Amino acid sequence: MENIKVIVGLGSCGIAAGANKVFEKIKALKEADNLKFELKKTSCIGMCYREPLVEIVDDKGSYLYGDINEKKAAELIEKHILENEPIKSYVVQSDLFETPDKDFIKDQVKITLRNCGYIDPEIIEEYEVRGGYRAIRKIAGQRISRLDVIQTVINSGLRGRGGGGFPTGLKWKFANNNKADEKFIICNADEGDPGAFMDRSVLEGDPHAVLEGMIIGAYAIEATGGVIYCRAEYPLAIKRLNIAIEQARRKGYLGKNILSIDGFNFDIYIKEGAGAFVCGEETALIASVEGERGMPRKRPPFPAESGLWQKPTNINNVETLANIPWILLHGSEEYAKYGTEKSKGTKVFALAGKIKRSGLVEVPMGMSIRDVIFKLGGGIQNDKKFKAVQMGGPSGGCIPAYLADTIIDYDSVNDTGAIMGSGGMVVMDETTCMVDVAKFFLDFTQKESCGKCTFCRAGTKRMLEILTRITEGKGEEGDIEKLEELSYQIKDSSLCGLGQTAPNPVLTTIKYFREEYEVHIRDKKCPAKVCKALLTYEVDPDKCTGCMVCAKNCPTDAIDGARKEVHFIRQDACIKCGTCYTKCKFDAIKIY
């Protein structure tokens, strides 16, 4: 039993699903009977749809168990560990036999996520054993020059994974060109896109990879200080980063004359963001680190010339930095083997929405959107009809089902009107209203606009008013044209990326789903049955059995009717939440 390892996935998703309870249960059972197996923690494995996950590794191989609760955990100890009989029906992934979930894993290429789910992120040695800090050791040991490091990154074709897609190596080159007594490297971990959680998973699952990426970057551009700007909403990520920084200092990867490279002094501290989406924009982020309102500044000068405290500054995203050690260790050619002509390597996506297998996937660039959603993601929940996929969050757009064969690279996705963005992929089915989605994103960007540029501040407000009107059945002829006109003006007259891209969700939904807008405006109907003001809930008297389930579940007690009698919905009290519709087993609630 000493050889058996039990590993519990304790990322944020897992913990939300109850992984802490499972871990405590296993720990209690182990201690109660003085069992000798090894109990370990890891972070996000990526299969969020199966959380909580427990992996048991024995002499024969690895078994990843999914949907584990305390009761099932006790069964696993009993059967698998004590009786040596794996419970095959709970296994979601194994290297010994095939499972239905194998398609989720099979086509993935894990570079960024190479350690996520494999190591305990709070133990530096586990990172080192899997090749960690070997890239910076190689640079120090072989005396690889700064320019050669930069050239390797340029040759790899790595582009900024935060959404911009700017070649990382070139960015480093610019920062290297500007000489100054102080220089900074900032890791942008202000993952603000609603529906995206890639960076959080990397920070929680493999914080040392990000640190090593920063250390290599600092060496390349001669940075003297490092800042990780992390969302305060990610407490677990911040905790693990703090532990990692402390360990790296202790081992001499941070501090003075790092790895005996003469004059290479570098340290990192964490700056907690305070909740402002616009701080994902480089110049706004710098303003925020300086303690001000996070409002973007005019460029030029670019941060590479004058950034944090007016010193040359280089800003990279979490995922970009996590790739760096791998590229330096394995070489640029190895990295550039994956991907398309202009987009090299792999990209991590957060699959969410109406998809069967939601979670974190890393695929080589060039895979089609259809393969990601249907092969890896297993298709649409309840086998409904795939309508669109939202990529790029509030700056991106909706790609319709008929363009699902679009391949994933920066340029192909841009051609659709969406953007690659940071990697959120929210899948929508026939029950998603595209006008409502456009309104949702605009509401978000409108609230998050810093207010500096008039068109972004006032224009998004006017657009939101028009969209709200349309979803309330008060749309007018000419509204679509007005939205388009405002969109182009906002794009043209905004200083930063937030304003320049804010209209994208509206423009793409108009482009691909214009008819749906027209039905809202002309017929005052919402085909997807989402826009509440356009709906009426009624009980079908022929189908109602008087079971009272709807009345019991109604949050506003708007449903009248005695047992075994036809029920009635009082329209004045109905908040149109749809609970009755989802609860009714007899299909007796009709939406008009």
Place this chain on the structure above:
Amino acid sequence: MRIARISEKKITEEQEQVDVNLLDSLIEKYKDKKGNLIPLLQGTQDIFGYIPHEAFEKISSQVGIELSDMYGVVTFYAQFRLNPVGKHIIKVCHGTACHVQNANAITDALKESLKINDGETTEDGMFTLELVACLGCCSLAPVMMIDNETHGKLTGGQAVKIIKNIKIKESN
């Protein structure tokens, strides 16, 4: 715009009884550091749950930051609150994944049941309702977080039930 976040509700003097001496060690730690305003405010909120009026004045006079600069920063970032919060903070996720899985139903049912809007606290000081952009548990959508516990795959009715259970526990 971000100004929309400023609640019109004014707090009475009775409600605001805070011991600003608790700020001393925080001010000591950050006093002479560059870019210290946000960490100072975050620390203050960690202590009081919001940024009380007296804390503004104390930090301003001791650290030398203008009150107007402080107010500007507090109202800019979503994290900062100007009003005291309830015993339990309910965060309803309105990220994209939760939105398409009908997070509105949860918010509407909670607003109806608690008789408060986004950012407000119930009269008994028990619950504060906050709508947030993304809790990062997209696969469990729609999600809400009460204090530090996340509840996933909810309907409006279930959300109200969870609140009712907390109320029952509190009254015992």
